Amino acid sequence: MSRLRLPAWAIGVLGTGVLVALWWLLAVTLFSGVGAGNADAIPTPPEVVRQWATDGWSFYRRNVGITLDEAARGFLWGNALALLLAAVVLLVPRSEGLVMQVATITYCIPIVAIGPLVLIIAGAPDPGDPSGTAVFLAALSCFFTTVVGALLGLKAADQAALDVVSVYGGTRLTQLRKVRLVAALPGILNALQIAVPAAFLGAVLGEYFGKVDLGIGPAMTAAQQGLNAPRVWGIALASGAVAILGFAFFGLLAQLITPWSRGGGR
Template sequence: MTGRLHTWLVGAVGILAVVAIWWLAATTFLAGHHIPTPPDVISKFHEKGFSYYREIFSITLKEAAIGYLWGVLIALLLAVAVLLIPVLEPVIMQFAVITYCLPIVVLAPILIVAHEIPAKGGTSATAIDLAAVSVIFTTVVGAVLGFRSADQASLDVVQVYGGGPVQQFLRVRLVSALPALFTTLQMAAPAAYLGALLGEWFDKHLEIGVGPSLYLAQNNRETALAWTLGFGCAIVSGLAYFAIGWLGRAIAPWAKGTSR
């Protein structure tokens, strides 16, 4: 408990220090560079109101969540295939690397042309696709490493009792991999949100969402609004990261560092 309190205290002090430096810089040597102060950002939050942010963030979150689920599902199926059909490993790992190396600025226009124009107030298929692509590589690598971290003695016991690769996977590898899987899923959540945000940014047909709002704020040089949206994205991604971490500690309490 003391260690956790110390961690929270250090984090709070760090945040306050960053805000203080930001405030000082915005009012001194960066005063002419359109950097808003903390009161400016808070005032813009108040001016726009909670309903504005709820409306645009709900669209982006929906896109990120759908893409996240599809990307994770595809990645886990690929990771399982690597374990059960080892001959496929080179192909699957190369595919995962390709998804990581694909340049978004090239992929996004292709997806926009391939998909239909989203309905007013609807979600962007491009944003969903980019969210899914953004999580495949990390999830495949993390899942494969987690599955392979299983204790060899336990695998041998299952084999001695007549269990094949499938039984070894279900009874040993899957349980052993849970901590690593949840760590991987934690990292994938912000990546999926970023992918959805970039998809919205490129898809100019979309009218509602964080991406279009950021684009308009940039064009209108509304720096305070852009900062509020940036902070909102950071908060949403952070909450998703910590929520998945909490779920991992609840499901796999035996993981190192989660038993406290």
């Protein structure tokens, strides 16, 4: 007797429904009346929806838009540098130790420690402009993942194919272009998929240091100071939705570009 298997989208919808129901139950029972002042720490889902309607599209367009701009710039710079260094390692193998040390250091440095230093160097942005601190922290947040993913992918190339290129007089650069890049595409796209929410989170954290007047960071800070729990939760859920959409986009891109990497079963 075959088991009933739900499609992935149905499992996602079901899981989301369970989480919302659990959230609602906890908000009206265990966490009801828990919070500073007269505000509940955990609002119910209808309260968050009403706050979304009150704030309107323009509120989220302004704040999410500037954070997306910062995250996108950091995503491009961080991943471009990571892919460049991964290629350098393949062309100059002796540089691998240095590159991995740099990548590990960037991963181990606490953002809360480096953020104020970056702010001093980059300075505060003009009103309405992206924060240089947020861009830098977004790039830093995705650098390590992409370096490691790209190196693992580039090293996964079939040795027989590399030997064929070498026999016909190809250089390491030719091997990189003809063989290694194709073999590395699944790993690189998976790394980029993970880098999307990491860059967005880095940009949000950077806004807490960057002295900016627009963005997810200052909007959430203002809502916290005003004890507006529904708005805090609404901003957090909107941020999560944006990160999930970016993650899903690169997942779909990976399926379209590298269909051979998908595992199959009977």
